[in-house]
Amino acid sequence: MTPIKECLINNKTDLVPIWLMRQAGRYLPEFREIRKNNSNFINLCLNSKLSKEITLQPIKRFDFDAAIIFSDILMIPYGLGQKVEFKKNFGPNLGDLDIDKLLEIEEEEFIKNLSPIYELLVELKKSNDLKGKDTIGFVGAPWTLLVYMINKVSPKKGLNNNFFLNKELINNLLKILDRFIKIHIKNQINAGATIIQIFDSWAGMIKSDFDKYLYNPTLSLVNYTKSLGAPVICFPRGISDYSQFCRIVEPSMINIDYNVDPKNLLKNIDIPIQGGLHPQVLLTDKANLRKEVKKYLEIFKNHPYVFNLGHGILPETKIEMVEELVKIVRDFK
Ligand code: CP3
Helix, strand or coil: CCHHHHHHCCCCCCCCCECCCCCCCCCCHHHHHHHHCCCCHHHHHCCHHHHHHHHHHHHHHHCCCEEECCCCCCHHHHHCCCCEEEECCCEEEECCCCHHHHHHCCHHHHHHHHHHHHHHHHHHHHHCCCCCCEEEEEEECHHHHHHHHHHCECHHHCCCCCCCCCHHHHHHHHHHHHHHHHHHHHHHHHHCCCEEEEECCCHHHCCCCHHHHHHHHHHHHHHHHHHCCCCEEEECCCCCCHHHHHHHHCCCEEEECCCCCHHHHHHHCCCCEEECECHHHHHCCHHHHHHHHHHHHHHCCCCCEEECECCCCCCCCCHHHHHHHHHHHHHCC
């Protein structure tokens, strides 16, 4: 059994597996090298040979316990026919949302649009490069995808005033997303993903109707993933009550953000926990890194815990700090 599954399924606490969100990304010189010659990010995600290579880059360098496939949560809107672009120094930029067109899209077409992602997974499995490790597939949660699809740019840049007004649009989108996110989960598992992570990066924006936007849509995906026999990790970033989330949604493991008080959470839940460390700690120095990492390792000493960050690794992170992090986690007794 892989180290993460030992932790997730057998509740082992004697070893702490490690991988990092956004481990396949811009802090790696070898990623930047490939990116330099591939200015279209979506096309890069659809190039299964290169996306496989990028997926394996952090494994080769750091021997992490899991690979997360190189892809993006916005591949679902792309697969549904909405235009998605990534502009340099701007981030994602989506085209207009045509709900009538979305309501008509067929499963076959969606799968065809995303087929290179499934090929990447099949090739990964064939190559045996991940022997003894997990292959993490992922999706965006309905709420976060809905935010991008309606707002068309990151909410960091501000929210369209009419955002919450069009209830019919929101209700239709939630239904479509539930259906197609499940299709994407199933196809990733069938192609070789051994764990699924659900990223709800903008969950913290939800201030009311938690059942409708957070709990029900996520629970539907969690139950579905479990029914396919795969563990499922949830990351509802920024929500104020992780314990309540865990009680209602019951993911196989919860990824916490850096604002969560780990000790307090531990008193309230008993499922395995992942993550927490502020990615900015990796921008400080080794002594501080050791101090901050040990805090999490000490607190979770007797609890199934997978080391990870409280959000994605920052592009300015130095390689030697990641090497040091892995060493601290692996040497901890
Ligand atoms: O290593 C991995 O974690 C796997 C690959 C991965 C990417 N995006 C590649 C990527 C994963 C898991 C994601 C998830 C993702 N994508 C999320 C959820 C996690 C989070 O960060 O909250 C979100 C919100 C997105 C949407 C997205 N994609 C944004 C907002 C951006 C631009 C800003 C940014 O953080 O880079 C992207 C681009 C993106 N996705 C890059 C990578 C490596 C950078 C592309 C580049 O410019 O080279």
